[in-house]
Amino acid sequence: QSALTQPASVSGSPGQSITIACTGTSSDVGGNNYVSWYQQHPGKAPKLMIHDVTNRPSGISDRFSGSKSGNTASLTISGLQAEDEADYYCSSSTTGDLWVFGGGTKLTVL
């Protein structure tokens, strides 16, 4: 299984919106609704931000939203804040009930 494809980096200014794309195949992203997104600050454990493509866990700001079209999922962060600067990973269930992560995207808040 290959890692899902994400841009290495994205950036935006405070208050702006950014979108991180995550491209897979019909065996993973395109074949189920089990895409999730994780935020990781340096030296910290990953934190679940979005699950089942669009759902936010309790306590996660509504500035974070997820979507999917075909084999590509997206994470949108609106009203960027300095604290959003982190690495973001998409992930998905894949064929054989296995799991795959994306390569990660470094978000810089300018």
Place this chain on the structure above:
Amino acid sequence: QVQLQESGPGLVKPSETLSLTCFVSGASINNDYWSWIRRPAEKGLEWIGRIHSSGSANFNPSLQRRVTMSVDKSRNQFSLKLNSVTAADTAVYYCARGYFRSAGRVYFDYWGQGTLVTVSS
């Protein structure tokens, strides 16, 4: 509050076996799936595999020849062994709860803080 804590040697010699344990508090390990995930330096997350409290397991195909996992229900913990390690196995290793399709939790909701394992002679 569910908490997970990894433990094990921080330094392993090449060709030897990496062994880690994850202790779970605030939740029973029974009837659930528990995973190991790692992050090599300057790289992304990699799912290693998961184990159910029954002992049933799934592994990343790229690692399955070298990976074993086990569960100790009496101690509410689960373990990872990765044999024949090389420098490429140097990473921060995380344990996490998930994923469990039948329970409607197809994601990782609780994570340990991670432990750095370095493979070096």
